[in-house]
Amino acid sequence: MIQVENLVKTYGDFTAVDDVTFTAEAGRVTGFLGPNGAGKSTTMRVMTGLTPATRGSATVLGTPYEALQNPGRHVGVLLDASAQHAGRTGREVLSLGAMTLGVGEKRVDQMLEVVGLTAKESKRRIRNYSLGMRQRLGLANALLGDPKVLILDEPANGLDPAGIRWMRDLLGTFAAEGGTVLLSSHLLHEIERIADDIVVIGRGKIVASGTKEELLRPSGCLVRSADDETLHRVLSGKGLDVLVLPNGGLQVEAETAAVGQVAAEAGIALVELRGADSQGLEEMFLTLTSDDARQETAA
Numbered sequence: 001m002i003q004v005e006n007l008v009k010t011y012g013d014f015t016a017v018d019d020v021t022f023t024a025e026a027g028r029v030t031g032f033l034g035p036n037g038a039g040k041s042t043t044m045r046v047m048t049g050l051t052p053a054t055r056g057s058a059t060v061l062g063t064p065y066e067a068l069q070n071p072g073r074h075v076g077v078l079l080d081a082s083a084q085h086a087g088r089t090g091r092e093v094l095s096l097g098a099m100t101l102g103v104g105e106k107r108v109d110q111m112l113e114v115v116g117l118t119a120k121e122s123k124r125r126i127r128n129y130s131l132g133m134r135q136r137l138g139l140a141n142a143l144l145g146d147p148k149v150l151i152l153d154e155p156a157n158g159l160d161p162a163g164i165r166w167m168r169d170l171l172g173t174f175a176a177e178g179g180t181v182l183l184s185s186h187l188l189h190e191i192e193r194i195a196d197d198i199v200v201i202g203r204g205k206i207v208a209s210g211t212k213e214e215l216l217r218p219s220g221c222l223v224r225s226a227d228d229e230t231l232h233r234v235l236s237g238k239g240l241d242v243l244v245l246p247n248g249g250l251q252v253e254a255e256t257a258a259v260g261q262v263a264a265e266a267g268i269a270l271v272e273l274r275g276a277d278s279q280g281l282e283e284m285f286l287t288l289t290s291d292d293a294r295q296e297t298a299a
C-alpha cells in the first residue's frame with residue numbers, strides 16, 4: 001500500500017505538488033494521471049526518496065521509502081528507463097542490481113525471461129537498446145527484488161502493442177497476487193483497461209480519485225427540446241447544473257423524470273430525453289483537466 005498525505009513540494013516560490021492526498025491499495029492497479037507538468041513525477045520522486053517533501057508525507061508499506069531496509073526488496077521503481085548506464089549491458093545492470101539486493105544470479109535469468117529480453121539482447125550495451133527494450137529492462141530491474149509494491153512512471157512509453165498487452169497482463173497478475181501497483185501514463189485507453197483505481201492530478205492538486213467504476217459512472221441526463229435556450233434558463237433557475245452540448249441539446253445533472261417535469265411545467269416540448277452515456281476516461285480526463293492542460297499553439 002502507498003499512502004500520500006497532504007504532500008507539498010515547492011521549488012522556490014513554485015508549488016509543484018499542492019496538498020496531495022491519496023492511497024494506492026494492495027491488490028489493485030492505481031493509475032496516476034495528469035497533463036504535462038501536473039506533478040506526477042515529482043510525487044513519485046518524493047515517494048521513492050529521490051526528492052524530499054516540503055511538507056506532508058508519502059509512505060510505502062507504512063514506512064517512508066528512505067527508512068525501508070533494502071528498499072528494492074519491498075518496492076520496485078521505474079521512473080526513467082532512459083537513465084540507465086548506456087555503456088553497460090542489460091545483463092550487467094541486472095547482475096549489479098541482484099548483487100545489491102542480495103538475490104542470486106538465477107533471478108536475473110528469470111527476470112530477463114519475464115520481460116522478454118533474449119540472452120543475446122541482454123549482452124548488448126544499453127546505448128543500443130530501443131526505448132521499448134529499455135522499458136523492459138527497467139521493469140526487470142524493478143521486479144528483481146520480488147517487491148510487494150511497484151511505482152512506475154510511464155512504463156508503457158515506447159512499448160509496441162504486443163509489449164503493452166504483455167505489460168498489462170504482468171501488472172494485472174502482480175496486483176491479483178496482492179501487490180500494489182501505481183503507474184502514471186498518458187495512454188488513457190491503456191489506463192482505462194488496466195487500472196482498478198484512478199487518481200487525477202492537475203497543477204499539483206488532486207482533481208479526482210476513486211475506483212474506475214465510480215469515476216466513469218454516467219451521471220445526469222441528456223435532453224433536446226423545441227426550445228433549448230428557454231429550457232436551459234428554466235432548469236438553471238431550478239438550481240440544476242446544465243451544460244450546453246456542442247452538437248445541440250443539454251446535459252443536466254438530474255434524473256430524467258425531474259427534467260421532464262420541469263419542461264412540462266414550462267410548456268416546452270421535448271424531442272429527446274434519456275440518461276447520459278458513460279463518458280470514457282479520455283472525456284473525463286479532458287473535462288477535469290481542461291483548465292490545466294497546455295494549449296498547443298501554432299508558432
Ligand SMILES: Nc1ncnc2c1ncn2[C@@H]1O[C@H](COP(=O)(O)OP(=O)(O)OP(=O)(O)O)[C@@H](O)[C@H]1O
Nearest residue numbers: 011014015016034035036037038039040041042043
Ligand atoms: N527540480 C525542479 N526545479 C524546478 N521545478 C521543477 C523541478 N522538478 C519539477 N519541476 C516543475 O514541477 C512541475 C511538475 O513537474 P512533474 O515532472 O512532476 O510533472 P509531470 O506530471 O510528471 O509531467 P509530465 O507528464 O510532463 O511528465 C513542472 O512545472 C516542473 O517544471
